Amino acid sequence: MFLNNLVSQNPAFARAAIELHQSGELPPDTYVIDLDMLGINAETLCGEAHRLGLDVIAMTKQFGRNPVALEKLRASGVDSFVAVDMTCARAIRDADQPVGHIGHLVQIPRHSAPEAAAMAPQNWTVFDDTKAAEAAAAAAAIGRDQRLLARVYDEDGLVIETHAGGFDADDIEAVAQRLDALEGAHFGGITSYPALVFDREAHKVVPSPNLRTLSRAVERLHKAGWTDVAVNGPGETSTVNLAMLADAGVTQVEPGHGFTATGAYHAFAELPERPAMLYLSEVSHLDGDTAFCFGGGLYLCIGSVDYQPQALVGADYETAVKQRVDATLSQNHQVIDFYGRLAQTPQRSLRPGDSVVFCFRAQAFYTRSLVAPVSGIQSGNPRVEGLFTVDGRKVSV
Template identity: 50%
Template sequence: MFLDLLRRRNPAFLRAAAQLHHSGQLPANTYALDLDTVGANATAIKREADRLGLTPFAMTKQIGRNPDFCRTVRDAGITEAVGVDLQCALAAHQGGLRTGHLGHLVQIPRHEAATAAALRPRYWTVFNDAKAGEAAAASAALGRDQALLARIVAPGDTFYRGHEGGFDADDIVAVADRLDALDGARFAGITSFPAQLFDKATGKVLPTPNLTTLQKAAERLRAAGREHVELNAPGTTSVAILPMLAEAGATQVEPGHGLTGTTPWHAVEDLVEEPAVLYVSEVSHLHGKYAYVFGGGLYVDPVLGLGSTRALIVRGGDFDSAQLVDVEMPAPEAIDYYAMADLSNATGVAPGDTVIFGFRPQAFVTRALTAGITGVRSGAPAVAGVYAADGSVPIGLDDSADTASTESAAS
C-alpha cells in the first residue's frame, strides 16, 4: 500500500534508493529514510503543535532510533523523544534527543529505575503505586523532583492485548494526592493509549473511549483544585489529528509514523506529511518461478491487516526499467530469511538486483539496518550512515558510519 504512495508522492526517493543500493552504498535488509522529507514532516507537525499549544515528543522506535533521523527531527524543532521502553529512551538520547517521556507503554524494571532517572525525563509514566515509589526514590537520589503521569483505565477503554494496566480512573484524585506525597516526585497529569485509532469504515482517525476517560479524569482533577493537568494522548498522530486533540484538552502528542508519512490515514488519503521510508533488499537466488529476496526486516506492522505485498525489482540501478511484482512474505510465525517474488510477469531478473518494498515498519523488532539518505530533494542523494536496529553502528561498515555515531553521541 505504501509502495504505491511512494511511487506517486516521492518517486525521487525510490530512484535514489535503487542507485545507492546498486553502487554498494546502501546494504540489503535496510530501512532507508529520506531525511529531507522527514525534516519537512517534522517541521509541519511542530508548527501545528505550536499553533495549538501542544508539546510533541518524537516516537523513534519504528525506524530503529536511527541517530541521523533523531538529529533531523531535533533540528526541525522536536527536541524531545518518547521512549517506548528504557532501551528506546537510551537510544534516542544517544541520537541527540532529550527524554521527554518514558514509562509508557513499557514500565521501567525495578533495578533500572536509577538508569531511567539519570536520563532526567521531563515526564515519567507509572501504572501503580509500586512503580511510582521506584521512580520517586531513584529521582530523589539524584536530588530531582520527577513529574509523574498516571496511566489510567476505565471500563470500556480500548487496549491492544498485552497493553492493559493502570490506575482506576475513578480514583484519580486520590492517586494524584498519593503521588504528590512521594519524596522525589509529583503528580503532573494523566495518559492512556490509544487515545485515537484509524477506523477502516470511515477512512478517518477517530477518538477511542480512552480519550473520554482522560477528559473525565481531568475534569475531576480540576474540580479538586488542580488547575493544570497534563493530558498525554498518543496514537496515530499527524498534523491532521492535532486540532481534534487540542479541542479535547490534550497537552502532549507523540508523532511516530507521522514523521515518515506512514500512519494508516496516510495510506488512504493524502495528508500534509509525505512518505519518507522504504525497505531495500536484493535478489539472493532464483528457484522455479520465484526470486528469493533477502529478509531480516520483513515485519509488516499489522495495524492495516495482513494484505498482499508487492515490490519493485530494479536491474543495474536503472529505475526506469523497474518491474512491479507480487511477493509472498514469510509467515508471521517464521523467521524471515527470505521473501519470494513471483517472476511470472517479470523478465531478466538476476541475483544482486535491487528490490524495494514500501510498508509500515517497526524496525526495532527486526534485525534490519537503518540508513538516512540526504539530498533526495536536491538530486544529490547520499547515505548519511548505516546503523543496526537499536541505533548502534553495525560491525563491518566503513569509518564514516563510526564517525556519524561518535558525532551523534556527542551532540
C-alpha cells in the first residue's frame, strides 16, 4: 500500500527520515515532509490544471498548515490555499499566503466573520442565507464586496452527515438572486463535496452524484444569465483526474493528498505524484512479543482504504526496509494513541530507540504531532527546515 510506494518510489525519503531521527534532528511523533518531492508533485499537478484552465486552491490540513510547505507549493504553481476552518485560515494568513477559499468544509462562526473578511478571501462558501448575510455584513463593514459560493445539493446527492448543509440545487437561480442582492457580497459560484469519490471495489476514482449536480446547476445559471460562475469541485484530486473535472465544468480544484501522494487512489496505481509525507516514530519499549512505539499522530483518515498497517523498523534504512512489521493502532478514537503496537520479529530484533516509519493517508491537523519539512532529500543533502505545530507555529524541542 502506501508503504510499498514509499519504498519503491521514494526510498531516499525513508532513508533520510531514519538518519535524521537517529542523529537526533527529528523527534518521534513527527510528520515529515519531503519538500523536494512536494514541489515536484505540485509542478506536475499545477501544470496540468493550468493547461485545462483550472485554478488550484491547495488544501493544507493534511500536512498541518505548515508554512514552509505552503511556500514550496506556492513557488511550484499553486494559486492560493483553502482553509478548512479559522485555525487554518490564520495559519495561511500568518504565512503571508493568499486565502483562496474559506467556509468549506467548516462554516465561519458568526463572531469570526469580521476576522475572516479582513483576510480578503477570494471565495467564501455559505450553506444558507443566514451565513451569507453574516459574510456580507462583515465584508460591507470594511468596504469589500465578497464573492460567495453557494454549496448545493439535490435529492440524489452524496451527503457526508458530519458536515451536511447547503442550498437545494433546484432553487439555484433564486439563491443567486438573493446573494446578489446582499450589500457587501455577490453570488460568485457553486460548490459541493465530494465531487469525486474513490470506488473501493473498482480501485479507481469516479464522479460522485455531486459532480452531476454541479454540472446541472451551472448549466441552469448560464441559461439564466450568470456567465461568470466559479465551479468548485474538491475531493480525491490527482493529476490524472483533472480532465474529468474540467470536462464536467469545474473551474477550481482543491488537491491535498494529491500533493503528498497519499490519496486512496495512489495505493492502487502508479500515478504521477510520488510519496512526500510520512509519519516518524521510535520504539519506546518492549513488552513480551510486542514493541511499543510513540504515538500522537496515529490517525488513519476515514477516507482511506482498508488494509493492515505496517511500519519499517530499524536503526538504519537497510535494516528497516527488511523489517516491515504489522502494527496495531487505536482506530476507534475512544482510546488515546499514546503508543502504537508493533509485532516483534521472529529474531526478536526490534529494540528501543529504533526508528519507526509509517506511510498512510494522514490528517496532521487532527493530531498532537509535530511537522518537519525537510529540504534537499532528492539531492542527497537533507536539511530539517524547522519543527512546527499542526497549526503552523515554529517550536523548539
